[in-house]
């Protein structure tokens with residue numbers, strides 16, 4: 642199948658996501674990266690805006706020379722109304738032949754729209770995890786820098802990501 646869609650929150654975009662994107666491009670001609678929870682930002686679980694997450698993605702794709710094969714879109718959460726969520730996917734994403742997610746609830750929502758859904762493999766899941774990276778940032782442990790995707794570091798540096806995450810986690814919004 643020609644075009645796959647991969648959805649995630651990418652808070653931040655990490656090496657696990659990078660491996661999945663490469664793995665998907667080995668199997669599909671084109672990829673749509675859908676940035677979920679696009680309306681969420683400045684919370685402990687979703688510290689980065691959708692614009693910042695787009696910058697992370699584009700920066701990584703440029704470094705990997707994959708920019709010509711990947712499109713992106715943003716999908717907001719619609720808590721409690723997943724039929725509406727699927728309407729956003731349908732209306733705001735480029736068309737795709739198959740969706741990839743490992744999240745059962747998201748799978749269910751795609752299946753509601755009669756979309757074919759597949760899983761991706763996990764790559765070093767204990768280490769490459771958004772939750773873990775945010776925890777390391779909050780405690781000032783610089784080892785998080787080794788866990789984010791190629792090209793993402795300059796974006797996170799420019800927006801002072803570590804400081805933002807630490808302050809949001811302290812506040813526990």
Ligand SMILES: Nc1ncnc2c1ncn2[C@@H]1O[C@H](COP(=O)(O)OP(=O)(O)OP(=O)(O)O)[C@@H](O)[C@H]1O
Nearest residue numbers: 649650651657742743762763764766769770771772
């Ligand atoms: N290390 C990994 N290897 C492969 N897939 C991963 C890895 N980490 C996350 N994914 C997958 O990427 C997709 C998007 O995940 P998401 O953006 O929520 O990252 P996450 O690391 O799970 O974040 P968080 O810990 O904040 O929930 C999901 O389908 C998830 O299963």
Ligand SMILES: NC(=O)c1ccc[n+]([C@@H]2O[C@H](COP(=O)(O)O)[C@@H](O)[C@H]2O)c1
Nearest residue numbers: 649650677678718719720723726744747
């Ligand atoms: N009703 C909804 O708002 C709804 C339903 C299914 C998935 N989603 C979103 O899709 C994305 C799935 O990505 P994750 O695998 O990173 O959880 C998340 O942003 C999640 O919030 C939202």
